[in-house]
Amino acid sequence: MTARDNRLHAFRPDLADARLEGEVSAERFVAGRPARVAAPVADVRRAPRPDAGLNTQLLCGDDVLVFDEAEGFAWLQAERDGYVGYVSAADLAPRAADPTHVVTAPRSFVYPGPDMKLPRVRALSLGSRVTVTGEAETRGTRYGLLPSGEAMVLQHLAPIGTVAEDFVSVAERLIDTPYLWGGSSAFGIDCSGLVQLSMHMAGRDVLRDSDMQAGALGTPLDPGPDHSALRRGDLVFWKGHVAIMTDAANMIHANGHTMTVAREGLREAIARIGYLYGGPTGFRRP
Missing domain, CATH: 2.30.30 (SH3 type barrels.)
Known part of the structure; x- marks a missing residue:
């Protein structure tokens, strides 16, 4: 991730967020128009096409800034986590009474x-x-x-303002939720989406993707040679994947193996994942 990661900064060759003027090149700069997600879940795509890949999702009531709207898609930035992408314009509405x-x-x-x-x-x-x-x-x-x-x-x-005491308990309530690449809701979720949504419900908003979380969430942790230093709530990262420890030996994660949010032993997960993606790349304590 860089200071100008286009997942977190709204800039294209033809258009950019007015707050980035002087930092990026674009033909013109505009201020974002406030809007709010009205659909139950709004898919955030990497391009303004219905067949474009899913990067993340926004939930009903999420606030956004819209920089452009064309051919049924809005190019926007989410206010909660700063994510930029394309959403169906039909999923948005003007901001009215504040959510309660x-x-x-x-x-x-x-x-x-x-x-x-x-x-x-x-x-x-x-x-x-x-x-x-x-x-x-x-x-x-x-x-x-x-x-x-x-x-x-x-x-x-x-x-609004009520928070869960333990984000891991929130994640555990989502056991058996189907795995969905780019999913950020209880209808379908991916590994970093599970971390983000669970922590959001505990009053802590964090970045969306696993590489962002691996680089900025909490502090690095030495798990010890037998992982005995790990505790509930610690995060384990692989290349492109993250899991939440439920205790020193077990974890919960949204994964493509079971295609659900599931519990798994850390030792078993390391052995299973290793032959395809290698071992863990880091451990962090939020």
């Missing part, structure tokens, strides 16, 4: 009204942000009411 609550269940439904027997409208991931304007109760279940008149189970929401 965050989804704390792995996944939660939005209903057309305060009744779980109504057909669901959509589902939101852990970490999504919504605006609750009131409350209602139906048959003993309390609901948060959204500006649209829709409703969500209030037990699945917490006021």
Whole structure:
């Protein structure tokens, strides 16, 4: 990663973020237009095409700055982690009332009204942000009411600013979530997405990709010759991969072997991964 990594700085030959003027070359510079993700999950692609590769995802309620919009795609930067890419313009909306609550269940439904027997409208991931304007109760279940008149189970929401005590426990709640390259939600997630989302729910926003995390997250750690110095919450990095230690011997990671978020012994993982990608490249304590 460099100071001008185009994953984290919005610049192209024809256009760049006005904040980068004097630092990068571009035909013109513009200020970003504030917008907010309105879709449950917004795919951030590396090019403005529906078949372009997925780099990461944004969640409902995430704030962004839009620098360009053309042919149905917005070129933007996420405010939470600084990631730059192309998102379907249909997934965005103007910023209205500030979100008041965050989804704390792995996944939660939005209903057309305060009744779980109504057909669901959509589902939101852990970490999504919504605006609750009131409350209602139906048959003993309390609901948060959204500006649209829709409703969500209030037990699945917490006021903005509520944080989990242990980010590893958040990751453990996502066990069996399908693996998705570039995924950042509880519908599908990759290794560094699991680290980022879990830590976000614990009140700590970190960079998105595993190489960024390996270079900047926490402090380097000497695990000792038998890895006995490791403890819960430490991170293990391989080339292009990261796992979270749940104790000195075991870890949790989103991986392409099981194609899920899964538990695995560190020793077993090192042996299994080694013949394809080599041994761990580093250990860090967040």
